[in-house]
Amino acid sequence: MKQALLNRFLRYVQFDTQSDASQTDCPSTPGQLALADQLREELIKLGFSQVTLSSTGYLTALVPATIEGVPPIGFIAHLDTAPDFCGAHVRPQLIENYDGGDIPLGMQHRLSPSEFPELDQYLGQTLITTDGNSLLGADDKAGIAEIITALSTLLQDPSSRHGDIYLCFTPDEEIGRGADKFDFEAFKAEWAYTVDGGELGGLEYENFNGATAVVTAKGNNCHPGSAYGVMVNAQTMAARFHAKMPLGDTPENSLDYAGFFHLIEMKGVTEEAQLTYLIRDFDLDQFEQRKRWLTERVEACDAQLQQGSLTVSITDSYYNMRDQLIPHPHIVDIAKQAMAELGITPKIKPIRGGTDGSRLSYMGLPCPNLFTGGHNFHGKHEFICLESMVKATETIMAICHLTAKQLKS
Numbered sequence: 001m002k003q004a005l006l007n008r009f010l011r012y013v014q015f016d017t018q019s020d021a022s023q024t025d026c027p028s029t030p031g032q033l034a035l036a037d038q039l040r041e042e043l044i045k046l047g048f049s050q051v052t053l054s055s056t057g058y059l060t061a062l063v064p065a066t067i068e069g070v071p072p073i074g075f076i077a078h079l080d081t082a083p084d085f086c087g088a089h090v091r092p093q094l095i096e097n098y099d100g101g102d103i104p105l106g107m108q109h110r111l112s113p114s115e116f117p118e119l120d121q122y123l124g125q126t127l128i129t130t131d132g133n134s135l136l137g138a139d140d141k142a143g144i145a146e147i148i149t150a151l152s153t154l155l156q157d158p159s160s161r162h163g164d165i166y167l168c169f170t171p172d173e174e175i176g177r178g179a180d181k182f183d184f185e186a187f188k189a190e191w192a193y194t195v196d197g198g199e200l201g202g203l204e205y206e207n208f209n210g211a212t213a214v215v216t217a218k219g220n221n222c223h224p225g226s227a228y229g230v231m232v233n234a235q236t237m238a239a240r241f242h243a244k245m246p247l248g249d250t251p252e253n254s255l256d257y258a259g260f261f262h263l264i265e266m267k268g269v270t271e272e273a274q275l276t277y278l279i280r281d282f283d284l285d286q287f288e289q290r291k292r293w294l295t296e297r298v299e300a301c302d303a304q305l306q307q308g309s310l311t312v313s314i315t316d317s318y319y320n321m322r323d324q325l326i327p328h329p330h331i332v333d334i335a336k337q338a339m340a341e342l343g344i345t346p347k348i349k350p351i352r353g354g355t356d357g358s359r360l361s362y363m364g365l366p367c368p369n370l371f372t373g374g375h376n377f378h379g380k381h382e383f384i385c386l387e388s389m390v391k392a393t394e395t396i397m398a399i400c401h402l403t404a405k406q407l408k409s
Contacts, residue, residue, distance in 0.1 A: 001149060002390050008145040010092055013137040018087035019080035019175045026181055027057035027171030032079045039169060046152045052186050057171035060186040062164060063151050070163025070404045074189030075396060076356055077143030077196060078173030082378040086134040095127040105132030111381055118375055126386040136382040138374035142389055143195035144169055146372060150396035162400040170356055176317045178356035179363060191331050191366040194357040200388040201344045202371030205325045205332055207351035207358045208280040209287035210317040213294055219308045221270040232308040234273040241301055242275055257282050257350060282320055282350060318354045324361035331366055338398035344391055370395060
């Protein structure tokens with residue numbers, strides 16, 4: 001299983017599947033559909049049932065039940081990688097029997113325990129890293145490889161006892177659209193687990209409430225040679241607005257349950273400029289307060305302008321899944337027990353982000369998040385431990401068996 005898992009992962013990361021928020025197609029990039037088509041062929045060859053790939057890039061399949069009376073469950077991962085850093089020409093490095101030293105990432109970068117002390121826990125194990133020129137793509141191609149390896153192993157074991165098990169691989173999760181066209185007719189699970197987390201033992205059922213705010217500054221352009229008293233530079237207005245945002249209320253200055261405002265894009269010309277912010281908070285009341293505060297601040301700044309204007313548009317992205325999972329404690333309890341049986345200590349912590357599961361939970365499909373074994377997603381320092389990937393695969397299998405054992409009617 002270990003070698004099959006590794007081979008799959010190394011094959012999948014060769015696909016450039018970065019999503020692109022500027023595109024309106026689904027999926028937003030052709031590489032995602034190319035990977036999904038490859039996976040569709042693989043699932044058919046492995047013997048999965050009801051393998052379906054939609055024109056919008058959602059791939060679903062079924063492992064049929066071997067016993068009756070067990071609730072159908074599912075596992076979900078996403079096809080795309082983050083737009084934050086290069087996702088093309090991925091050249092993974094395999095570091096066997098890691099000795100605890102610095103790992104060169106090409107000629108210019110290093111993966112060092114002095115900067116990433118979590119490396120110390122992987123002495124003697126196998127690490128997969130980038131070469132410093134791209135992200136790795138473990139988020140979430142590790143999840144895809146783990147799900148396929150786990151469920152194909154169950155398919156090949158005639159003695160395995162489980163109910164119906166569905167899988168779904170979604171596009172565009174990294175740009176917040178992974179649940180937009182989710183096919184509930186094809187995916188008939190009562191609950192599911194996204195396999196999209198980080199280090200060994202990660203189990204997450206709380207996440208940020210999230211929104212995106214776009215502050216638009218409108219000015220007036222003219223030739224700079226005759227600009228006196230006429231030109232209103234929208235870029236200057238936008239820069240002054242951001243300079244007065246609370247500097248301590250940002251991702252780099254917050255942790256645990258603290259929320260933030262995160263400027264992710266600045267663009268514009270003299271006539272018009274835009275600032276795009278992510279708004280994040282675990283507490284729904286504070287989340288709403290953040291949106292009101294930003295709206296009121298924009299309105300107050302606009303009222304002070306003699307020329308030009310400032311406006312804001314805020315769109316909610318997802319909400320904290322915790323409230324949707326509290327009524328179904330067995331979903332999390334089964335995952336905890338599965339890890340415990342494998343000697344894994346569950347690490348329960350809030351997701352300082354969102355997953356497909358956060359939106360799907362509010363669409364009626366409760367979806368906590370399981371670990372993949374990876375670290376430092378979305379950048380050149382991304383790495384994953386192969387032994388942790390094996391444990392993730394075994395956790396998926398154990399969840400299937402425990403669901404049948406505990407909940408068979």
